[in-house]
Amino acid sequence: MTGVSIVAVIRAATLCPNPAPDFVFKDQDLIGILGEAAQLQAFEEWTKGNPGHSPLAA
């Protein structure tokens, strides 16, 4: 819950533009995101598994 938009995902060198809501993430996915700087940072922290450090959570 960060506010960023997922525009595309690159999986195994294939581009999947505008992934559907039921798109399930996998290890090594490259995710293309749009958003404000703070939102982007929050999302990045989340992917690393530490949402507690995100400015939005605080």
Add this chain to the structure above:
Amino acid sequence: MGIAADIIIIVIASLAGGLVAKLFRQPLILGYILGYILAGVVIGPHTGGIAASSVHNIEKLAEIGVALLLFALGLEFSLQELKPVRKIALIGTPLQIILTQAFGFALGAWWGLDWQSALWFGALISLSSTMVVLKTLMSQGWMGTLSSRVMIGMLIVQDLAVVPMMIILPELSHPETGLPILALSILKAAIFLFLMIFLGTNLIPRLLRYIAGWNSRELFLVSVVTIGLGIGYGTYWFGLSFAFGAFIAGMVLSESDYGHQALSEIIPLRDIFGLLFFSSVGMLLDPVFLWTHATTILLLIVLVIVGKGLIFAGLSRLFQYRNVIPLAVGLGLFQVGEFSFVLARVGLNTNSISTELYSLVLSLTVSTMFLTPFLSSLTQPIYSFFRARAKREPLQTINLPKYGLLDHVVIAGGGQVGQNIARILEQFDVKFVLVEVDFHRFEQLKALSYPCIFGDAGQAIVLEASKIRKAKLLLITAPSALVSQTVATHAHVISPDLKIMARAISIEHMKTLHSRGVYEVVQPEFEASLEFTRQALLHFKVPPDRIQQFMDAVRYELYAPLYDADSSYRTLSQLQSASRLLDLNWLSLPEESPLIGHSIEELRIRTMI
């Protein structure tokens, strides 16, 4: 102060000489040599005014200069470069030396020399100048072409030939006792080479690694000099030449991991002692002699250029090199090289040649070196001229697709810009054809297996061969205003609807291009400066969108004259940069990310808290 004062006078005079040479816009390395020689003439004993008092002592110091020149040459020596052209280098060069020797012998006999001096003369003119040729090739952008490889290969073998010449030639003066001495010298050289190859290549790199381990730059330098000059002194003591040992020491060192570092340490020392050598070369030159024999010398210069050039061109042809290569090699290697100075000095010191012959060879060397950049630059025009005359020859096309060209990109100019574009287009599977007029570059493109046409894109027939009517785009990358205008004009006539992009040299050029129907231009220097600024600003954490805005403003300002009439430009440029403004971020999911295995819907990423 004695010799110290002399050295100071020489250095000051050489600096002045170097500056004079620079004024004449000679390629730098060559210019310096000429400047130093000139300085030597001025402060030499043959002219009045300030003079070095102990020429003899300077000559002794100059010996170190020669040894260091050969030492550095050995360090730069690379067998790898010989591989692709080994036939002409290893067989052709000895042939060339023999042929030039014979030619020089004939010239010497005509000049009235005795047979020994005539042989010396032949040997002296048989060598070409590595320094001058390398510098010329670099400034003409010909490095890497097949002609340049042939030239460098032959030069390396010539440089190697200096060494046996320095041993053999002095023995000519006493032919009765000479033969056994010669045999003995060759035997000694063979023993020395054997020792160096089997002991030196093992011992010296190990020693150098040990010294490098001390981590002292100064000790490293002293050790390198000790190895170079020490081995040289060893060979001298052994009855061979000082320079020969230094050369072999350099070659052995070049094989070690520290060869490059040794070379870079030794270069300043080589340059200073080289300065002493080249100015001492000048000191022995007698300007009065040159003046009184001006006509003969001029005639000799012309004869040597023509004769030596023809020998090189003929040999290249004999070794199956075609097209521009024989011409390029002939016009590249005709000069007499710097090692003739070294060899001539050996001749003078062993009383094998007279001071007249020495002055003659010196003036011949200096003037032919001086003419090299100029004559070599004539290669392309002469070649084009003869190609244009031989009209029947079909247009040379390489790697063109068999099924023909359609919706392709025509790239006029296969230089660096053209080649980069080609490489990227190839990755995107966009069909293209390069048009290049310089044969050296055409060879490069051929080697890269790009589809290309050899010809002047400014000629309608060449453009037709590139199927310009069916093309989607024409990119003119040639860095010359005249060329790009001609190409644009012709292309516009043949195919009025074709989109053309061109490289602009200046704002005025941009306007001219616009009037010829070129609506998109690239000004490389300007684009490079923008990219520099963009990357620099990114380092200062300026947001990418701010940078882009700024870039657009600057671009708009520069390219404005082109679009004055076109008010829609601003909207267009804003649209163009929109994709760059959308600051899309890419993130790789780490291995243990909590997102893995969940869907976007489940995670409610878009939802704000």
